[in-house]
Amino acid sequence: MSSRGKSYIEAKKKVVPNKRYGMREAAEIVISTARAKFDETVDAAIRLGVNPQHADQMVRGSVVLPNGLGKTVRVLVFAKGDKEKEALDAGADSIGSDEVVEKIKGGWLEFDRVIATPDMMGTVGKLGKILGPRGLMPNPKVGTVTFDVGKTVKELKAGKVEFRVEKAGIVHSPVGKVSFGAEKLGENVAALLDAIIRLKPASSKGIYLKSISLSTTMGPGVKIDPLDVKNI
16 A cells, blocks of 8 residues: 655645645645645545536636646647638647548557537547547537637637536646645636636535635645635
């Protein structure tokens, strides 16, 4: 059985077990636990009072984080004609059609997000077994199947993230980098929570936001008091 390293154990000492912190304090503690030589990503884990096995309790959406993600996002767009030019003008890294489908089938995956115009989904559908498991398949529910490719490319480049509740009722999402500082991280978390709250299913009863925690790439989780969300 593997054990935690000394640096993780030291970082863990900064977190009071079972304590739920205010948003600002939680962000500051998370930042203090960062110990890697690189700028670690900060992730949020939000447990919801839903049962994802019921279609009417599936929580899925997207949100543009006000301070971005602190990383370069490579965007591939499947479009043609005027929409191809629109995507390139907006900053798309690659434009796809049949030849790119074959390229991806051959192992090319040098992109982080995929957008497609509705008329190209027949082409993109051939890549379902490749893009689907990687969470890259365009989907109208999160705005990546659209004719408004210019706006969507800019949003993805600016830090738009997709989220989806998992089988255990938990939403995982990156919310920025340690270097952002507590204030910017707090703003990003607030934007994510706001989007999730707006998507609360009508059939969800009882407590909706059951628990919220933040952690760095290699650090321990720090719990946030859901009641503090009201003050954000």
